[in-house]
Amino acid sequence: MSLSLDKLRLLRRQAGDATPAPARAPATQTAAGAGADNVGAADADLHTGQPGAALPTAANDARARAPAPASVFAWVEQEIRHKPTGAAAAGSALPAPAPALRRPDVGGLHRLLGLRDRGAGQAARPRANAQDRHVPGEEIAPGLFLIESFLPQAIPTEPLSLAFAKRDGEAVQPQDLLFFDTETTGLAGGTGTRAFMIGAADWHRDAARGDGLRIRQLLMTTMAAETAMLGEFARWLRPTTVFSSYNGRCYDAPLLKTRYRLARQRCPITPLDHVDLLFPTRRRYRGTWENCRLGTIERQLLQIVRDDDLPGSEAPAAWLNYLRGGSAVNLRRVADHNHQDVVTLSLLMQRLVAEERRERETLALADGPVPARTGR
Structure with a gap:
């Protein structure tokens, strides 16, 4: 299932996640900046639907340099931004290494799915279908x-x-x-x-x-x-x-x-x-x-x-x-x-x-x- 940035922002607002999105890296003409330009182009291609020419190695370097997200939504947004598309994805020979990220905050995801958080000292509630089997005597x-x-x-x-x-x-x-x-x-x-x-x-x-x-x-x-x-x-x-x-x-x-x-x-x-x-x-x-x-x-x-x-x-x-x-x-x-x-x-x-x-x-x-x- 594809997930665009607009849909992600809407889900974040519904779940009450106020974590700011990571700032987009400025485009430069240096070797490191070329990778950032490719990332920006890939981001633009996400919105336009046109294939991009981002190199997977540069995208991986930019993703590795990106700060760890503070919530699960920021983590998903970062994955979308640095996902290779088009020819770059087709020409990728090696799988992208998994980024070293902090454990995402699942509270917002729970709120999104309608689940109730249970505190550390809160006892688990009985199941709704649990039967009363108590017999007197x-x-x-x-x-x-x-x-x-x-x-x-x-x-x-x-x-x-x-x-x-x-x-x-x-x-x-x-x-x-x-x-x-x-x-x-x-x-x-x-x-x-x-x-x-x-x-x-x-x-x-x-x-x-x-x-x-x-x-x-x-x-x-x-x-x-x-x-x-x-x-x-x-x-x-x-x-x-x-x-x-x-x-x-x-x-x-x-x-x-x-x-x-x-x-x-x-x-x-x-x-x-x-x-x-x-x-x-x-x-x-x-x-x-x-x-x-x-x-x-x-x-x-x-x-x-x-x-x-x-x-x-x-x-x-x-x-x-x-x-x-x-x-x-x-x-x-x-x-x-x-x-x-x-x-x-x-x-x-x-x-x-x-x-x-x-x-x-x-x-x-x-x-x-x-x-x-x-x-x-």
């Missing part, structure tokens, strides 16, 4: 993370009646309840569907933090971590554990049972009791709101409004995107969504128990003995 096995949190609150002091679930005369101890929910790779079910996250909450008495709701979540970041996740979840269960979920009896529990069988592990879910809150909620509130989804129940019944919640339907895409090397931002949002789900289950259980007790007390008062009428 602690890695307890290769590819398996445990996320724990604790909400201080009072533990119910009395057994919770299951009359709201049409199980009259039955009750469950609060600390035996395990509220759980899974996040899966799809909603179709079958052997191809996996649970990549299991969330569980239970009332727990901690020696340091006191009474409260303990939330534990297992998140696997590789396919190979499923065996470890199923084994860890089984260790959370006791013979007296009672599951509580929202449509978990029809979806979450059968899915986990299938994964235990495929992993050739003993299924710890089958022998345990299960209280599904979806069906009593539907019986009580059907027709009251547009639907009985857990999000609707939260908003209308429990007055809970989620901020920046990721819909459960987007959870499979968030996990698969992470496995393919994508960002973990939406995966953390899935963990927040799952966390709120199990907390909501504990609140919904207490609300259903309280509503059933209130109704029974109201009916008992309405069906009480009629006071005797006294005559005159």
Whole structure:
């Protein structure tokens, strides 16, 4: 690509380079001046486009005597001025020796190309396409993370009646309840569907933090971590554990049972009791709101409004995107969504128990003995 002096001066002005151009050597009739005249003629030929007769040896001598340029633009201009053209270039038998120049200032060139200079003490900025791969929790096995949190609150002091679930005369101890929910790779079910996250909450008495709701979540970041996740979840269960979920009896529990069988592990879910809150909620509130989804129940019944919640339907895409090397931002949002789900289950259980007790007390008062009428 050819570069004229006019174009070079325009580039220098755009880049803010104020280095003065080297003065042109005056033409004389001495032996050294003949070389300078040839250089001047070559410079004129650059503008006119006519071939010059400059000798390459004289041009090299003049270039060697020229002072070192102060910027990369001055260096380019000096090269243009002393470049042999026309017949001189054609008749040059020997390559021109490289001039001994100082290292050119690349700052102006960087400004010209739109690059930002980095100081010696300035840290390199992260790449624009760098992915956020941070996964919350602690890695307890290769590819398996445990996320724990604790909400201080009072533990119910009395057994919770299951009359709201049409199980009259039955009750469950609060600390035996395990509220759980899974996040899966799809909603179709079958052997191809996996649970990549299991969330569980239970009332727990901690020696340091006191009474409260303990939330534990297992998140696997590789396919190979499923065996470890199923084994860890089984260790959370006791013979007296009672599951509580929202449509978990029809979806979450059968899915986990299938994964235990495929992993050739003993299924710890089958022998345990299960209280599904979806069906009593539907019986009580059907027709009251547009639907009985857990999000609707939260908003209308429990007055809970989620901020920046990721819909459960987007959870499979968030996990698969992470496995393919994508960002973990939406995966953390899935963990927040799952966390709120199990907390909501504990609140919904207490609300259903309280509503059933209130109704029974109201009916008992309405069906009480009629006071005797006294005559005159």
